[in-house]
Amino acid sequence: MGLDDAIRKPHERLSALLAGEMGEVDTLIRARMTSDYAPRIDQVAAHLVGAGGKRLRPLLTIAAARMCGYDGPYHVYLAATVEFIHTATLLHDDVVDESGQRRGRPTANRLWDNKSSVLVGDYLFARSFQLMVAPGNLQVLDILSNAAAVIAEGEVLQLTAARDLSTTEEIYLKVVRGKTAALFAAATEVGGVIAAMPEEQQRALHTYGDALGVSFQIVDDLLDVSGDAAKTGKNIGDDFRERKLTLPIIKTVAKADAEERAFWTRTIEKGDQREGDLEHALGLMAKHGAIDATRDEALAWANRAKEALTHLPEHEIRGMLHDLADYVVARIS
Amino acid sequence: MGLDDAIRKPHERLSALLAGEMGEVDTLIRARMTSDYAPRIDQVAAHLVGAGGKRLRPLLTIAAARMCGYDGPYHVYLAATVEFIHTATLLHDDVVDESGQRRGRPTANRLWDNKSSVLVGDYLFARSFQLMVAPGNLQVLDILSNAAAVIAEGEVLQLTAARDLSTTEEIYLKVVRGKTAALFAAATEVGGVIAAMPEEQQRALHTYGDALGVSFQIVDDLLDVSGDAAKTGKNIGDDFRERKLTLPIIKTVAKADAEERAFWTRTIEKGDQREGDLEHALGLMAKHGAIDATRDEALAWANRAKEALTHLPEHEIRGMLHDLADYVVARIS
Numbered sequence: 001m002g003l004d005d006a007i008r009k010p011h012e013r014l015s016a017l018l019a020g021e022m023g024e025v026d027t028l029i030r031a032r033m034t035s036d037y038a039p040r041i042d043q044v045a046a047h048l049v050g051a052g053g054k055r056l057r058p059l060l061t062i063a064a065a066r067m068c069g070y071d072g073p074y075h076v077y078l079a080a081t082v083e084f085i086h087t088a089t090l091l092h093d094d095v096v097d098e099s100g101q102r103r104g105r106p107t108a109n110r111l112w113d114n115k116s117s118v119l120v121g122d123y124l125f126a127r128s129f130q131l132m133v134a135p136g137n138l139q140v141l142d143i144l145s146n147a148a149a150v151i152a153e154g155e156v157l158q159l160t161a162a163r164d165l166s167t168t169e170e171i172y173l174k175v176v177r178g179k180t181a182a183l184f185a186a187a188t189e190v191g192g193v194i195a196a197m198p199e200e201q202q203r204a205l206h207t208y209g210d211a212l213g214v215s216f217q218i219v220d221d222l223l224d225v226s227g228d229a230a231k232t233g234k235n236i237g238d239d240f241r242e243r244k245l246t247l248p249i250i251k252t253v254a255k256a257d258a259e260e261r262a263f264w265t266r267t268i269e270k271g272d273q274r275e276g277d278l279e280h281a282l283g284l285m286a287k288h289g290a291i292d293a294t295r296d297e298a299l300a301w302a303n304r305a306k307e308a309l310t311h312l313p314e315h316e317i318r319g320m321l322h323d324l325a326d327y328v329v330a331r332i333s
Numbered sequence: 334m335g336l337d338d339a340i341r342k343p344h345e346r347l348s349a350l351l352a353g354e355m356g357e358v359d360t361l362i363r364a365r366m367t368s369d370y371a372p373r374i375d376q377v378a379a380h381l382v383g384a385g386g387k388r389l390r391p392l393l394t395i396a397a398a399r400m401c402g403y404d405g406p407y408h409v410y411l412a413a414t415v416e417f418i419h420t421a422t423l424l425h426d427d428v429v430d431e432s433g434q435r436r437g438r439p440t441a442n443r444l445w446d447n448k449s450s451v452l453v454g455d456y457l458f459a460r461s462f463q464l465m466v467a468p469g470n471l472q473v474l475d476i477l478s479n480a481a482a483v484i485a486e487g488e489v490l491q492l493t494a495a496r497d498l499s500t501t502e503e504i505y506l507k508v509v510r511g512k513t514a515a516l517f518a519a520a521t522e523v524g525g526v527i528a529a530m531p532e533e534q535q536r537a538l539h540t541y542g543d544a545l546g547v548s549f550q551i552v553d554d555l556l557d558v559s560g561d562a563a564k565t566g567k568n569i570g571d572d573f574r575e576r577k578l579t580l581p582i583i584k585t586v587a588k589a590d591a592e593e594r595a596f597w598t599r600t601i602e603k604g605d606q607r608e609g610d611l612e613h614a615l616g617l618m619a620k621h622g623a624i625d626a627t628r629d630e631a632l633a634w635a636n637r638a639k640e641a642l643t644h645l646p647e648h649e650i651r652g653m654l655h656d657l658a659d660y661v662v663a664r665i666s
Contacts, residue, residue: 037507038489092455096448115429118451119489122425125455126481129462133474141466141474148459156371156452174370 010323011056014063017317021062021076022055028080032127044108044120048087053103057082057187064191064205067317074135074194078144082187084128085148089155089183091121096155140190147186154178163269165253165261167245173214181213204311208321211308215301216328221246222294223331225285237278243268247297249281251290260284295332302329343656344389347396350650354395354409355388361413365460377441377453381420390415390520397524397538400650407468407527411477415520417461418481422488422516424454429488473523480519487511496602498586498594500578506547514546537644541654544641548634549661554579555627556664558618570611576601580630582614584623593617628665635662 008016015022033045058079065075093099094107095114101107109117125148132144158175161167188209192202224239225248239246245253245268253264263280266272285291305325309318341349348355366378391412398408426432427440428447434440442450458481465477491508494500521542525535557572558581572579578586578601586597596613599605618624638658642651 035486035489037504038486038493040489040493041486092451095451114447115492116489118425118428119485119492122458123482123485123489125458126478126485129474129478130482133471133478136471138466138469138471141462145459145462145466149456149463152452152456152459153368153371153374156368156373156449156456159448159452160371160373171370 010320010327011054011059014059014317014320014324015055017320018059018062018066021066021079022059024076025055025058025062025079025083028076028131029083032080032084032131033124035123040112040116041120041123044091044112044116045087045124047105047108047111048090055083057086057183060184060187060209061191063317063321064188065195066191067313067315067321068192068195068197068201068205069313070191070195072194074137075191077131077134078140078190078194079187081128081131081144082183082190084124084131085144085151086183088121088124088128089151091117091124093155095121096159135194137194139193143186143189143193147182150182151178154182161245163243163245163271165245165264165269167250169247169250169254172245172247172250176214176217177210180217181210184213185209201312204308207308208305208312208325211301211305212325212328215298215305215325218247218294218298218301219329219332221248222291222298225282226291226295227331237282240267240278240281241273243271248285248290248294251293252281252285252288255288255290256284298329298332302326343653343660344387344392347392347650347653347657348388350653351392351395351399354399354412355392357409358388358391358395358412358416361409361464362416365413365417365464366457368456373445373449374453374456377424377445377449378420378457380438380441380444381423388416390419390516393517393520393542394524396650396654397521398528399524400646400648400654401525401528401530401534401538402646403524403528405527407470408524410464410467411473411523411527412520414461414464414477415516415523417457417464418477418484419516421454421457421461422484424450424457426488428454429492468527470527472526476519476522476526480515483515484511487515494578496576496578496604498578498597498602500583502580502583502587505578505580505583509547509550510543513550514543517546517549518542534645537641540641541638541645541658544634544638545658545661548631548638548658551580551627551631551634552662552665554581555624555631558615559624559628560664570615573600573611573614574606576604581618581623581627584626585614585618585621588621588623589617631662631665635659 029049033042033049035041061079061082062075090102091108094102094109095117099107100110107117108120132141154175155178157171157178161171161175185206186209189202189206192205197205221239224236224246227236240249249264249268253261256264263284267277267281302325306322309322312318362382366375366382368374394412394415395408398411423435424441427435427442428450432440433443440450441453462478465474487508488511490504490511494504494508518539519542522535522539525538530538554572557569557579560569573582582597582601586594589597596617600610600614635658639655642655645651
């Protein structure tokens, strides 16, 4: 590995190594996102696919399958499946969050309307199920349909738990699994399943994806209270201002005395925020050790991801997946 | 069959005959529509399931399976699957149509919000895929995932074809398949597939459900221009006022001269409707024979449904399905 490779981000190295198969995934996605009859589907889908996300989820599927020695054609179908589930979720999320921007471009619900986003999301969701049937593997279908249910359940939970101070860390974890970890875990696991790996390795792949996704979301929470805006592109306190119950806040609320609790009730539940409140909130987090505890948790999940990899075959890709877990938490350690 | 039975509606006779299995379907639906973590899911789902639809789609699945001699447990899973797909579609439809009422009660998007309807719909959709995996039959998965795609495609098409005078009968049929016929066809077909019927019978079941659904929708269009409001509960001209391109209107527009075309452009495309326009529209439909032609088409689809049944085993249920096709068109013949 030359110097250029060494300083490239791990997912960029993975993408370069698996460029051929990722090209096949792209071809399949473009072929399946169209409709012979309803041009609106092509327009909306092309808007999202053209926006060029990192394709991290299909990359995880291809990487897992290749690391496990798979040499058939179906990892490409499953990679397209997880990207379709992800894209459908984005379309519906933008409607639910009333978002106007994603990846620096107007959202589909802004460019067309909420109706189109709901229905094209449904179409891509249905397409994802058509694709996942292709390998003819019932275990794969179980894993992906369960992931889809966990995702939707997590989203509904987030809706009702939002701004509710009784939200526990258990509920937080359910929401995070729904938002990110469930699809990461399914993406890696199905790669091992179609490669017919023993159960222990399949479980390890699930654990890796799950732990990677959870650590990613916890880091995101942490950057909002302790990040360097210049490096992360996130402004300190955005989540607080949006009254989101992030992990550092949940940990701080759990240790609040009566007076502190009144502060959180006013700022988060009632949304009555005044000058100096953010600084006070950050002070309370520091006082109760919530920032350190959250950082420890993010690192523990990244370690869990790396530990899971030790159960998997020695492979160049395994090293890159290891580096990816490190990369996710590098911004906070 | 006594007199009471003879005058009962065919789907009520089917429900009575299959009451035991429909009870199992109800139990399974209630068990699977819940969530351990997100009570909003239970509330929204219970609102819909409690509203007591006719459960016609699961009834078709149970009927088809039993008519084909199936005696395993999985028709109940597939019946619950089609009802979940249907319920998810209703939740999203109400958001898309901005409806406030369904079956005489406030819609979920009115009682809670659009977000809950979108996300609980996604949850039920995911649940439907978990259920359809249960029988372990890949052909069933193909049929149901294809139906889900046709449904979503039809809905998007309806969105863009609405109020567009260039809508052809071909597009109309695509929309109708999405709205109704695709799920009816899948519901009946999977009953034959898990009963391991030969391909010809599977195809006949598909044709029956498809033709039943198409005739049902055409009759619905027809009642809007020629029904007896006292009997049908539909007011003449509602579709015209809502600027819907029903089959009689599509047929009339196809034969319009320049002056008539200007009338349709003003009333349907531009929505500028004045006193006397409905009467003029009905006059144009009569002039071009569109009402008779539409009635003929509804009857032809009902006949196609009944013809398909002749390829299926002699059975008490077959007679009821035959009567059901007659019943659908009885209101117009």
